[in-house]
Amino acid sequence: GGVGKSRLAHEIGAYTRERGGLLLEGAYLRDGNAAYAPWIEALRPTLRGLTAQTLEPIRAVYGPELARLFPELGPPNQDAPKVDPEEQRRRLYDGLTELVLALSREAPVVLVVNDLHWAPGLAVLSHLARRIGQARVLLVGTYREQELLDQPVLLQKWAELNRERLALQVKLRPLSGDETEQFIAQYFGPELGAALRAPLHAPTHGNAFFLEEVLRSLVETGVIGTDSGRWTLVDLTQVALPASIRLVVEERVARLGEEGREVLGQASVLGQELSFGALRALTGRSEEALLDVVERAIAARLLVDRPAGYEERYAFAGDQVQQVLYGAILAPRQRRLHLRAAQALESLYADRLENDLDELARHYLEGNDLEKALEYTVRAGKRAFALTSWEQAVLHFETALELLAELPENLLARAEVLEHLAELDAVLGRPGLRNSQEALDLYLRLGDKRKTARMHRLVGRIWNTGFGGRADLEQGLYHYEAAVKLLEDEPDSAEKALAFSAFTAGLAYGRLDLDRSLAMGERSVALAKRLGEADQIAQASTFVAMALAYRGDVVGAKAYAEQSWEATLRGGSAMYTVVTAAYPLTFWPWLNDRAWMERWLQRYVEYRDRYHVERMDRPIHGVSALIAALLGRPAAAADLLRRADETGSRQPSFYPYWLYFAGAAHAVLGDWSQARELFNSALGAAEAGHFTALFVEGALYYGRFLLRTGAVDEAARVLARPYAIAADKRSRFQLLRVSALLAEVDARSGRVSSAKAHLERARQLLGDMSKAEGVAAGVHRAEGAVAAELADWPAAEAAYASAELTERVHGFPYYEAETLAAWSQVYARRGQAGDRERELALVDRALSGFRRCAAARDVERLVARRRALGEREPESVGGANPTPADARGDVLTRREREVVALVARGLTNRQIAEELVIAEGTARIHVEHALAKLNLHSRTQLAAWAVANGFSAN
Numbered sequence: 026g027g028v029g030k031s032r033l034a035h036e037i038g039a040y041t042r043e044r045g046g047l048l049l050e051g052a053y054l055r056d057g058n059a060a061y062a063p064w065i066e067a068l069r070p071t072l073r074g075l076t077a078q079t080l081e082p083i084r085a086v087y088g089p090e091l092a093r094l095f096p097e098l099g100p101p102n103q104d105a106p107k108v109d110p111e112e113q114r115r116r117l118y119d120g121l122t123e124l125v126l127a128l129s130r131e132a133p134v135v136l137v138v139n140d141l142h143w144a145p146g147l148a149v150l151s152h153l154a155r156r157i158g159q160a161r162v163l164l165v166g167t168y169r170e171q172e173l174l175d176q177p178v179l180l181q182k183w184a185e186l187n188r189e190r191l192a193l194q195v196k197l198r199p200l201s202g203d204e205t206e207q208f209i210a211q212y213f214g215p216e217l218g219a220a221l222r223a224p225l226h227a228p229t230h231g232n233a234f235f236l237e238e239v240l241r242s243l244v245e246t247g248v249i250g251t252d253s254g255r256w257t258l259v260d261l262t263q264v265a266l267p268a269s270i271r272l273v274v275e276e277r278v279a280r281l282g283e284e285g286r287e288v289l290g291q292a293s294v295l296g297q298e299l300s301f302g303a304l305r306a307l308t309g310r311s312e313e314a315l316l317d318v319v320e321r322a323i324a325a326r327l328l329v330d331r332p333a334g335y336e337e338r339y340a341f342a343g344d345q346v347q348q349v350l351y352g353a354i355l356a357p358r359q360r361r362l363h364l365r366a367a368q369a370l371e372s373l374y375a376d377r378l379e380n381d382l383d384e385l386a387r388h389y390l391e392g393n394d395l396e397k398a399l400e401y402t403v404r405a406g407k408r409a410f411a412l413t414s415w416e417q418a419v420l421h422f423e424t425a426l427e428l429l430a431e432l433p434e435n436l437l438a439r440a441e442v443l444e445h446l447a448e449l450d451a452v453l454g455r456p457g458l459r460n461s462q463e464a465l466d467l468y469l470r471l472g473d474k475r476k477t478a479r480m481h482r483l484v485g486r487i488w489n490t491g492f493g494g495r496a497d498l499e500q501g502l503y504h505y506e507a508a509v510k511l512l513e514d515e516p517d518s519a520e521k522a523l524a525f526s527a528f529t530a531g532l533a534y535g536r537l538d539l540d541r542s543l544a545m546g547e548r549s550v551a552l553a554k555r556l557g558e559a560d561q562i563a564q565a566s567t568f569v570a571m572a573l574a575y576r577g578d579v580v581g582a583k584a585y586a587e588q589s590w591e592a593t594l595r596g597g598s599a600m601y602t603v604v605t606a607a608y609p610l611t612f613w614p615w616l617n618d619r620a621w622m623e624r625w626l627q628r629y630v631e632y633r634d635r636y637h638v639e640r641m642d643r644p645i646h647g648v649s650a651l652i653a654a655l656l657g658r659p660a661a662a663a664d665l666l667r668r669a670d671e672t673g674s675r676q677p678s679f680y681p682y683w684l685y686f687a688g689a690a691h692a693v694l695g696d697w698s699q700a701r702e703l704f705n706s707a708l709g710a711a712e713a714g715h716f717t718a719l720f721v722e723g724a725l726y727y728g729r730f731l732l733r734t735g736a737v738d739e740a741a742r743v744l745a746r747p748y749a750i751a752a753d754k755r756s757r758f759q760l761l762r763v764s765a766l767l768a769e770v771d772a773r774s775g776r777v778s779s780a781k782a783h784l785e786r787a788r789q790l791l792g793d794m795s796k797a798e799g800v801a802a803g804v805h806r807a808e809g810a811v812a813a814e815l816a817d818w819p820a821a822e823a824a825y826a827s828a829e830l831t832e833r834v835h836g837f838p839y840y841e842a843e844t845l846a847a848w849s850q851v852y853a854r855r856g857q858a859g860d861r862e863r864e865l866a867l868v869d870r871a872l873s874g875f876r877r878c879a880a881a882r883d884v885e886r887l888v889a890r891r892r893a894l895g896e897r898e899p900e901s902v903g904g905a906n907p908t909p910a911d912a913r914g915d916v917l918t919r920r921e922r923e924v925v926a927l928v929a930r931g932l933t934n935r936q937i938a939e940e941l942v943i944a945e946g947t948a949r950i951h952v953e954h955a956l957a958k959l960n961l962h963s964r965t966q967l968a969a970w971a972v973a974n975g976f977s978a979n
Contacts, residue, residue, distance in 0.1 A: 029199060030167035031343070034137045034234060037165060041135040047128055048070060050138035056299045057345055060414035064149060065094050065410040068124055069333075079100065081129050085121030093412055094121075111599035113308045114413030117700035118152040125153060126160050131676065133161040140344075147182040148418030151452030152637070154191040158935055178416070180293075183674070188345055200229030208233065212240060213249065213256040217275070220258055223942035234343065237583070238273040241326070245280070270293055277325050279317065285610040288318045289327060293341070296384070301337035306369035307362070364392030382408055386421070390428070398686035399428040399438075406445060415449055422446050440467035444476070447483050450492070454640040456678060458493030459485065473521060474511050481508040482524055484532040489531065491678040496714040498535040503529050509545075521881075522561040525549035526568055533572040534612050537754035537793050542572040559596030561591045566610050574613045575718060577757030579796045582613075590628070599636035606632060606720065607641045610648050611683060614722060617799030617836050621952070624653055632948035643672040643679050646970075653836035654693035656957045659879030662690055681710035685723035692730045693839055693882030700730060714863045721747040721759050728766055734882075737773045761790035762800055772814045782810050802831040806844060814852050821851045834848050838957070842874025846887060877960065917955055920974060924951040929963055929971035 038048040049071060051320035059762070066837030072080075072095060084098055090113065092099020128134050139149060154164060173179055188190040195435040201207060205226040211220030250257055278286050292299055293310050305315050319339065322328040330774060331340045341347040354362070367388035374381050386401035407419030425442045426935040430863075444463035450457055465480035486506030488491040508524035515521060515641045528548045531757065546569035553561035570585035586609055593605045604630035610622065629645060632638075646669035653662035669687050672678075688703030704727040711720035724747040731740035746769050751760035771780035787804045805828035812821035825848035832841040849867035852860035868887050875883040917925065920941075927937045937948040952964065963966050970976075 030169075034139060034165055034167055034196075037135055037163075038137060044133075045903060046135060047131070047483065049128070049134060049136040049790055050139070051137075051139060053143040055140075055143055055348075056296045056384055056387060057143075057145075057417075057420075059380060060409045060412045060417050061094055061149070064121060066333075067136060067138070068128075069095060070623050072589070072853065074380055075124075075127055079130075083123045083127060085627065086574065087123065088117055090117040091120045091124070091447060093117075095716075102775055110410075110413060110415075110552075111636055111638055112597060114148075115599055117413055118149060120816075122151060122153055122156045126157070129157075133163075134161045134680055135165060135166045137167070137755070141166045141168040141183075142176060142179065144179065145414070145420060147179060147186075147639075148416070151182060151186060151191075151954060153720075154186055154233045155189075166192075200226070200233060200236070202226050205229075205236065208236060209240065212440060217249070217256050217258055232270075234345065235270050235273070238270065242273055242276055245277070246760070252608070258673070270345050271349045272353075274327075274346050275353075275689075276328060281321055281325060283325075285318050285321060288315065289322060290350050290354055291362060292328075292339075294354070294359065294366055296338040296387075297344055297347050298331060298338060301339065303366070303370055304339075306373050307366050309385065313477060323548065331701070333651075340421065340517040346965070360391065360393050362389075362392075363388045367394070367397070368457070379408060385420075386424075387488045390424070395428050395431055399425060399432065401439075402428060403442065403811065406442075408594075409886075410445065410449070415453055419449050419453070419455075421447065422449070424779045427697075436467050436599065440464050440471065440476070443467065444480065447480070451483065453488070454492070454676075456492050456676065457495065460486050461487055465568070474515070475518075477853060478508040478511040478524055479520055481505070481511070481529055481612070485527060485531070491681055491714075493677050496678065496681060496710060496716070497777055498531060498836075499715040502528070502531045503770045519558060519561060522549060522552045522556060522558070522565065524922070525552060526564045528560070530568040530571065530612075535716060536758050537575065537717045537721075537750065539572050539576050539755065543569065543576070546572055559592045560601050561600075563593035563596055563601050563605055565589075567605050570611050571608060572683055574616075575756045575758055577618070577703045577761070577790065577794050579758070579794055583796065599632075599638055600631045603629065603636055603638040603641065607645060611641070611644050612718075614718075614756075614762070615725070615800075616797070617802060617840070618763070618839055619799070619835060621799075623950075625653060625945060630950060631944040634944040634946040641680075643676060644683035644686060646672060646685060647690065650690035650694070652702075652837075654878060655691045655839040656953075657838045657874070657877035657960075658953050658957060659694060661953055662694060666690055666694075666699050667822065668878045677902055682707055682714060682716045682719045685726045689726045692733075693880055695883070695885075697730075697734060699883060704730065717750060717754070718756065718759070721750055721756065721763070725759070725762055728763075730768070732770055737770055741774065755789055758794075758800075761787055761794070761797075763802040764790065765800075765807040769810045769862055772807070772810035775814070777811070777814055780807075780814065784808060784811050786811050798831065799835040800830045801842065802836050802844065805831060806847060809848065809851070813854060816855075818851065818855050818857075822848075825851065836875050836884065839878045840876070841881070842871045842883070845871035845874065846883070861894065863889070871962060917958060919952050921955045921958075923949060924968060925955050925971045928952060928955075929968045929976055931968070 034050070038050065041048045049067040051065070051067035053063055054481060080098070125134060136153075138144075141147065141150070144150075150166060151166065153162075157164070173183065183192070187194060202222060203856050206218045206222040208218075209221050209225070213221075225236060227240060229239060238788050240249070250259075258383045274766070278289060280287070286292075288304070288308055288310070292304055295303055295307065300403075301315070301319070301617045304319075306316060310318075313438065319328060323330060324748055327340050327346055341350075351359070359869045367385055370381055370385055370388065371378070380383065381403035383402050384397055386405045386925070389395075389398035389401055392398075399781050402421050402425045403770070404416045406425060409415070409418035409421060422442050422445050426439070426446075429439050429442065443460045446473045447464055448459040450460055461480060465477065466479055468476040473596055485508070488497050488501035488504065491495065505524065505528040509528050512518070512521040512524050525545060527547050529542050529546040532538045532545060546565065549565035550562065550569060553565045566585045566589035566877060569581045570589060573579075573585060574582035575734040579819045589605050591604045596602075606625055609625045610629060626649060627643075630649075633641075633645075646665050650662045650665035650669060653665060654657075666687055671908040684703045684707035688700045688707060690701060691697075692700035704723065708727065711723055725741055726728045728740045728744040728747075731737070731743060744763055747759070748763045748767060751763055764783045767779045767782035768787060771777070771783060784804075784807050787807060788826075789802050792799060802879075807823035809821045809828060811819075812824055824842060829844045829848065830843060834846055849864045849871065852864035852867070868890055872884060875887065921939060924937055927940055932940065934948040934952065935945050937943075938945040939954075941948070952967070955961075956963075956967055959967070959970060961970060
């Protein structure tokens, strides 16, 4: 400390005020704050300046949440809407943001948050940074680098802000010799600056705080004085300079006398900040005597006035001052003073203890009254959780566990604390099974059936996701089924509905036991409807939709999925909304339905960005990368793969069975080695973890990759077991796809009879399904491959033409190019008049598609084919699709046209989002869609196209 962080922030504040701006300032404390204390400290003094007209819209939307921090904003008897913890947190953060934005409309705002290294988390700061956009707001956070390095969670969040270019890091260093001279000269003029540079720079090591305190000490002791209005200096060799900041502080305290030393020592026990009432209660001194000491301490710059509106408050002038004073008190006296402080606070604030729970917990803990410390620590943890200050709640509950270990056994209390920690693990996405498993064991011992069922479900979810260190769905299903059995005969409840839904899902994607899954799902939906809770209806419908998709009832699956989406929007749960949007993208079999996938991805991105629910980021980054790669957005795909890697490096055990999405994206982009590695990792995790449906899905992606790369025999081996599983489990949609793929593999290997049998099965399954148009492309490709092997050239041509049309209408540009490349082989093999030209035309079309997708290895192969045919690559192949962009403007939706017009005006995605009142992620998706549909590759091209076609008139 002492390099000038606070001073720089102070100067920024002074600059702001001089120019009519508004300075908001709060600080995190070494000993901890009450939840959101720095933000309350920063905002409360300025709220009175907002008019009722400005405040009323904010209160109308966020009043219940903000009233928990600012009671003066909450209308009487206004209850908070029923929302889950994630949505409650998001609403509170949005409310704080709206307050800051409202203030910024009155005047430019500089919001300084000091000592971030002592913060339990950076969630509020991150939320504000992402939301303030173009508002007249500057956020300034100060921290000590070394302390921040010791907090990996804080460091990660700070790195994310820097990576997203939402933060600019300014590193401060100790003063150099020249800077030390300049610093002194600002106070005492250039003559003393030169004279004091050498004797002061070395002992203070360029520490600005230390240097300033030494200078102040020299003035107070008469070493520096004034003569005829000029600063003068006596002989420094006759003066002993303080050797440390501690000695400087001790010298200044000593000048206050014994009474001053004693009062400030007791004040240091109260913490970095304290109230006059608490200090008087602790010291037992009269108001007049105490005021005398406080005034002298302020004059000596040991204390600073920090009024809080409802009471007199003071703070030490720098945490070093408080540390020096506190360190001078021997441990036995420290404990007694803490105990007295706790008792004083308990008496002083008896009618409003909720605001001082953190302080009471700390003082009773330091005072060694463990029972009282436990009481207030648990209460502080519950309050922090209620205020969605989850990181702070974790610290309290972990302290409570340590206290319980020191006290006589209390199984119920320990179980409840562990349950709170298990819930916090879930909302924060923290890895680990210990809290949930121990809570489950304790509730089993206590005989609490409902709590036991709940913990079974939470433990099952940990095994399902891999949050416990590895993913194993058989373990998860054991716990899901145990929860169902415990509650099956109990009255209807939300917990019972959750247990039924979890078991429904696990049976589907775990064991592919679709009959049992659908039966349980129907019970789950019926139960949710009896309860009349939209969130439960949404979750139950989501899982039924998934099971129906595997069964091959695509119409029913899509209907249930849309029902689940409508219900989740009615329910308003942040977690359910984001997870509901994620399911068709991740858990479902691949429909090869571009519009369907884009719709659900857009929903996911919009609500993930709105609610900041990050637990599905790793698989969604992977599937988003695959969709981007298939659509011909290679830059977006590469960025998403990088983000998936970053998430995976932080959470390697989370959702490992979905790595095949990233593998398939790498395969498209030409990194075949990485693709193989990810495919094998995904299949290994799915097999070891008993995720049967996802094992089949991963094998389908891998098999298709192997077929494309010419590893036909390996593709046959990889697909054999998934085929047997899909047939045995009657997973008809997967059986259709694996049959069609095996027909292609067998045809390429010359196994015609086997190919025909697989093809016939695929045709029968496709004929029995409705609304499965996308996967028909795979069946048509198989028909083309088999017909070509039989030399039935007209049938082969017709089949590949149907496959290409299906991909163009329902599928993806990359698969369209893949189909064209396979089709071109028909003419290479047939060898009739004009076939060479037909082959080249299809190769060129395929090359154009592969180039659009930056599919380097596919481009390389087709270029080699052209050369083998003695043809030079035409110029058109290297560019965009020859279809002129200006002829395709009609493919844009109304919203995409609006976005394109704003791109032409030079707006960023964030500015577009603000203009159209949509999420930034949604704006990004609209831009990417427009680029893909118009076969353009950059925002510059898109802007030029928009201008040329009259889209930028407004």
